[in-house]
Amino acid sequence: MKVLAIVKTELTRTFRWRANIFFLLIMPMGLILLLGVAFGNSATRIGVVEKEKGQLASQLVATLGNQPGLDTKSYDNLGSLERAVERGYVSAGLVLGSNYDQRLQAGKAVTIRYFARPDSTAPQIRVALESSVAAQGSALVAARIVHSEQGRSFKSALRRVNAVKATAPVGVSLLAAGGGKYPTGGGQFQQSASTQLLLFAFLSALNGAVWLIETRRLGVARRMLSTPSSSREIMLGIVLGRWVITLLQAAMIVFFSWLIFSVHWGDPFGTGAIILVFSLVAVGAGVLIGSLCSSAQQAGPIAMIVGLVFAAIGGSMEPLQYFPATMRKIAHITPHAWANDAFGTLLSNGGNLANVWLDVVVLGAYAAVLLTLATWRLRRVLTT
Amino acid sequence: MRATLLITAKDLRQRLRDRSAFLVAFVAPLALAFAMGVTISGFSAGGATYQIGVVNLDRGQAATAFFSTAEQAPVQLNTEKNAASARKRVKDGKLDAAIVLPRGLSATFLGGPAVQIDVIGDRNNQVGALVARALSDSYASYARTIQLAARALGNATSSLQIAQKGSSLRSPVAVSDTSTTRKNLDPKTYYAAAMAVFFLFFAVQFGISSLLDERRDGTLARMLAAPIPRRAIVGAKALTSVVIGLTSMVVLALTTHYALGAHWGNPLGIGVLIVCAVLAATGVTAFVTTLAKTQEQANAWLSMVSIILGMLGGSFFPVAQAGGVVSVLSKMTPHAWFLSGLQDLSSGEPLSSIVEPSIVLLAIAAACGALALVRVRKLIEP
Numbered sequence: 044m045k046v047l048a049i050v051k052t053e054l055t056r057t058f059r060w061r062a063n064i065f066f067l068l069i070m071p072m073g074l075i076l077l078l079g080v081a082f083g084n085s086a087t088r089i090g091v092v093e094k095e096k097g098q099l100a101s102q103l104v105a106t107l108g109n110q111p112g113l114d115t116k117s118y119d120n121l122g123s124l125e126r127a128v129e130r131g132y133v134s135a136g137l138v139l140g141s142n143y144d145q146r147l148q149a150g151k152a153v154t155i156r157y158f159a160r161p162d163s164t165a166p167q168i169r170v171a172l173e174s175s176v177a178a179q180g181s182a183l184v185a186a187r188i189v190h191s192e193q194g195r196s197f198k199s200a201l202r203r204v205n206a207v208k209a210t211a212p213v214g215v216s217l218l219a220a221g222g223g224k225y226p227t228g229g230g231q232f233q234q235s236a237s238t239q240l241l242l243f244a245f246l247s248a249l250n251g252a253v254w255l256i257e258t259r260r261l262g263v264a265r266r267m268l269s270t271p272s273s274s275r276e277i278m279l280g281i282v283l284g285r286w287v288i289t290l291l292q293a294a295m296i297v298f299f300s301w302l303i304f305s306v307h308w309g310d311p312f313g314t315g316a317i318i319l320v321f322s323l324v325a326v327g328a329g330v331l332i333g334s335l336c337s338s339a340q341q342a343g344p345i346a347m348i349v350g351l352v353f354a355a356i357g358g359s360m361e362p363l364q365y366f367p368a369t370m371r372k373i374a375h376i377t378p379h380a381w382a383n384d385a386f387g388t389l390l391s392n393g394g395n396l397a398n399v400w401l402d403v404v405v406l407g408a409y410a411a412v413l414l415t416l417a418t419w420r421l422r423r424v425l426t427t
Numbered sequence: 428m429r430a431t432l433l434i435t436a437k438d439l440r441q442r443l444r445d446r447s448a449f450l451v452a453f454v455a456p457l458a459l460a461f462a463m464g465v466t467i468s469g470f471s472a473g474g475a476t477y478q479i480g481v482v483n484l485d486r487g488q489a490a491t492a493f494f495s496t497a498e499q500a501p502v503q504l505n506t507e508k509n510a511a512s513a514r515k516r517v518k519d520g521k522l523d524a525a526i527v528l529p530r531g532l533s534a535t536f537l538g539g540p541a542v543q544i545d546v547i548g549d550r551n552n553q554v555g556a557l558v559a560r561a562l563s564d565s566y567a568s569y570a571r572t573i574q575l576a577a578r579a580l581g582n583a584t585s586s587l588q589i590a591q592k593g594s595s596l597r598s599p600v601a602v603s604d605t606s607t608t609r610k611n612l613d614p615k616t617y618y619a620a621a622m623a624v625f626f627l628f629f630a631v632q633f634g635i636s637s638l639l640d641e642r643r644d645g646t647l648a649r650m651l652a653a654p655i656p657r658r659a660i661v662g663a664k665a666l667t668s669v670v671i672g673l674t675s676m677v678v679l680a681l682t683t684h685y686a687l688g689a690h691w692g693n694p695l696g697i698g699v700l701i702v703c704a705v706l707a708a709t710g711v712t713a714f715v716t717t718l719a720k721t722q723e724q725a726n727a728w729l730s731m732v733s734i735i736l737g738m739l740g741g742s743f744f745p746v747a748q749a750g751g752v753v754s755v756l757s758k759m760t761p762h763a764w765f766l767s768g769l770q771d772l773s774s775g776e777p778l779s780s781i782v783e784p785s786i787v788l789l790a791i792a793a794a795c796g797a798l799a800l801v802r803v804r805k806l807i808e809p
Contacts, residue, residue, distance in 0.1 A: 060724065070731050074738060077753060103600075111557060129774045130767060131741075135606075152599045159606045166477070166501045167554045167561075172602060173500065174561040177568035180598025185575035187599070188589060192580055200579070207578040212535040213570040214543040215563040217556060220517040220525075225548055225556060250730065257723050340447040343726055344629065348455045355462040360743055364552045368478075371520075387551040 049280025090133035097144025135159035150197030248325030249346035255333030309389035327413030434663035452675035480525035487533025523555025619683035628733035634668030672705035703788035710795035717802035
């Protein structure tokens, strides 16, 4: 009962300022939703300059734009395309020369210029471009062979090839490793909502460190100790209070992303378990920092560094799937990586609690270690 | 003036003593620039190789052709025993994707029935799946080319003979990839700069927001009782912010240049941009501080404002790609202007290209600074 009273005090102190509601709950959620609008279902964009809108050139651009996850955007000249790539408005640029159609129709080779931003989408775009080029090349290469075998002009060879009734001798189908068809689309937001949830829940729970120092500085903790309540009850109250706040934040993100963007959060038990343990890990880390630092000026930056660095390494800024293999292993020193893995299984592979039990156990171990250290340290700080 | 300098010197000494400024201004941005560097930019264009498993159920000549079409792609092909083991290795993350070459693939070149290549991808590794799929698509185009040619030539030449033509089967369209030779702002420099400007907003807090500390601890009242004009006190706090901000940015630029190999570009242009960014950060921070009543409120609000501005301004995500509302909002952040000025400089644009970003940064500084000046009077009333 006393524990609940302490939890209530913590909550009252936090939300007495309306501004805290805005800054701790509404603003992170707003940002996640905003990024959702921005990146929601957007494809990777490739800027294209077609110096002459020939039939073949347009065909290549259309094929490229039809590739899964890619979109093309037209630019007037090289200068504006280069600027767009530099500024990151598009991920890559493609320049088709003015004689593209003319040379290809005449059976000659052409070179198209391509440049990409050095980011994680670059290899994907490059391979997609190669396959679009290959698709367009089919008829042209066949015509070249007919031209060299039969000695007729390239133009008539191309006519002959185009007249041939073609079937697709080899088809390609994409299957999911877990069985069934590979999902197309679904949107990046599906993934970004869960990774952002982890980033913000962790960051704001760590900021609880500043709050804890404030509790110590104002003497709230000492006054609680002077009442007939054990230090265990007090610490339980403090930890629970922070936990409730973190869970509130997570719940709001889950609810509104579902309401507004119909982000689907998978198995409620699995997702619930991950959010519960992950929040506990975050609270443990926050209380530990709060008990190790002596001033809010120290705790604030440390919480920020730990929160952002862990998020970056743990795949909450750039998805883990883009990491090089070694980096992906190293990432698993952070709780984020485990939680992100679990969300991957739950949200995109339709798993349930049984599929993520290992992640839950690992996160639980993190929470146990951090909370043990934190309460041990906090008891010393509070009682001596 | 003397009073201003005295207070500034006192503030700087205080911040040096509790090491907090050191953490925010140097350790944090370097740690994060490094973390972002190894995760995000650790694999620049062409740097990543995808591990793709190939299950060859065909055992004919078709597989050889398949391997040769994949020569150009950023992949490493590993032969797998059967589809089940490949599927498992994809699921376990050992392979980025797997490709199953079906029985009868070679036979299609002899007029056999159409077959299907299965690409096995993991839902959590979409890039790997798309790369494997694109590879297979390229191969399907190759098969189609041969079929077209064979049919156009009639029965005179068999598909197999055509398939043996090797290099003459290459598409007439060559892609010349000039990504690596371009003078883009490389990711290392981008994130070094992005983190520097992101933490700049935290570093400058030490000046202005310490007014709230001084008020709480009663030292503000004592300063007001002394023969010091109020202007001098506010000026000193702003000066502290500017000094910490400038030092942080300059040291970070030098450190990342020499230690991480970041290329910031023309020193004069960088200098101007840094000064403008520091002033803008000081202005924004001062304004938010004057809205708060207590130090902890100010801390919480400033953190949130800095994080939001940083995220919108492109410190963490490529916001520029988003378009729409977000790119408009992005243009309202000092971060976006600073970084775009830097991008222009590094891509070899003339020095005059930083005029626009500099003016916008100064305007932000002036607008927020003016609002802060109006509100700060309330804060330092005795």
